[in-house]
Amino acid sequence: MDADKTAWEQRSVARVVSPVEPRKLAKVPFVELADGRLQGVVSSGSDIERVYVSSITAGTHALSCSTNNNRPCGALHGYACKHIRMLADEAVVQYGLDRVARYLRVEVPEGGHLMHVITGHVERTPAAVVFSRFLRHLAYLEVPDSTEPLAELHWFPATGAVR
């Protein structure tokens, strides 16, 4: 084991971040495990201009949901609204249940559902930070292509053909 560890530590190319699984993005375009929260953006079902910023805090499992303009979600009182449930479902697709549960520090029984064991209270967190991270995420799609050699990318091979 120690020899393996040393060998891994002395590689230039080593996998540090696992790639995420593909999923539908139509309803929940953005999910991340960051800032000590499972957080993301859920598109409104009724208003194409509106999005909800939803989150579950690691450890305390506090729930938050509001529009990007900081209006509290009307459906969040006492238990998770559908935005938070959709966020949780998509996070499980994207990262796998193990990784999400580990990040939130929660035990999900074999065959169980993540939201069945999330029993946090409501605690509003500001939407602005997550929303601006979402905008930054979207801005990548507007960065121009490049045909330069970019030798740096030899440190970042595409991986993951597990079929």
Place this chain on the structure above:
Amino acid sequence: MLDVQLSELLGDAPAGVGEALDLVAGFDGALTHGLARIGEEPAAALAALAGALAGSPIGERVAEAVEKVTAGSVADEHLAALAGARAALFGAVHDALLTRLDTALGRTRAPWPPASNPAGDSADGPATADGSAGGSSNEAAGGGAGVPDNLLAGCRVWLRELAIVGWRGVDHDLVSAADQTIEALLAVPELRGLAVLLDGLAAELRASSPVATMDRLPARRWADLWTRAMLLSQHGPWHAGGPGAERAAGAGGPGGAELVSGRLLILGADVHEHATVVRVQIHAVLEPAGGGPARLVRASMAAAKVDTIVGPTVWKLLRDQPVLLSALAQHRSVEITDMRLLPGGDLVWENHRARAAEESDPFATARVQLAAATPPPVTPLDRHPVRIAEPVLVEGYKCDGQSVDLGGNKLPLDLDRLPSCGPLTPALLKASTACIGLVRWDGGQWSLQPLAVQASVKKQPVAAHNGDWALGPTDPKVAKAEAKNGDVVAVLRERAGRLLRK
């Protein structure tokens, strides 16, 4: 590649490689714990580094940097000198390994063109010990005029903080401190390499934060990335490229580019990716128009992306390069006219200077033309073993699924490098009879990264290439799985269009 060639490649490591890597490991240990308070062991490691570089052109600078840093004074110029020292060691290791590979394969590499830049210093010469000009001022003339000072300074500030606290001291706040700089870097074409490098490093540090709780950390890898970023954060001729660069006028354009025309015969596609970038690098044989020896060249196309765009969907981001995509998917050669070719063997691709031509089987190219094609010299700053990626054809081997066996010599297959955007699988490799791949070196050993295979499946011959799905997956199961998720690129572009410009 023949069994005698493989046997020669796998012989004892070239002299001095082990010693050089020990020095690197010592430096990496110092960077792990941080330069704020240097203990006895890191101090000895840094002193050994300075000792090893003493006879080189940067010897004095490195010695001074080690002295100051050990005494607790960590200035930009000292960190640049340390990065230069580490890069010089890897440059030497790279040269020894590549010479071994070229000798084994019987390939004669073209020489690096002599410096034509009157201001060109160490970065333009093939014989210098390193690619770093050192120093943090604007002294290195000849390129990068359009690169904003404040951006490079911003990078150096962050890299300095990382060096001071060490990997063990990295937390979320320190990682987030780089966000704005990276965003600004992405907007400057000349700094794209630095941008994707720092973005990749920051993502790994973010996912690992707080790093102090990790039971093992990728010390070599992160120090590699830190070193490369530190060098690219200095002003120098390495920023001369970019689409804004003037086109070469005869000899000696920006970065010493020449204009080439001829027929390009594709060997295979190497795919690079992290959460926010995908890049396809094509290895090919160029038959110059008007005769002349065939040359090994590369062509690259990169696009920014987000983590949820994965698998075969990444090809949709490269639609601005229809000629290359169709050449990959349909196994065609490409006619190019007046395309810029950088001295390191990289074509700077422009779609309108290319035209897809007749069908051409990469295995035929590999069998008939690969061995005689002249490989390009290596750009001085890029001399690091990680970039060794020499295309070879291997056939007549036994394969146990983990390595290819040529006359008793085993070359491990790099199965981690089979991209999810292509059809190659470990099972296909195991059933393979011939393979076009890249010879690579990492962690002290050689390996073969497959780009294409010919295999026998249910007694039928099949062939699969990394670029086969460039115009969409040809495997109905894969196409169906992709369709199930809808058009994720279109969904995100719609959201961007609606939300970004408010």
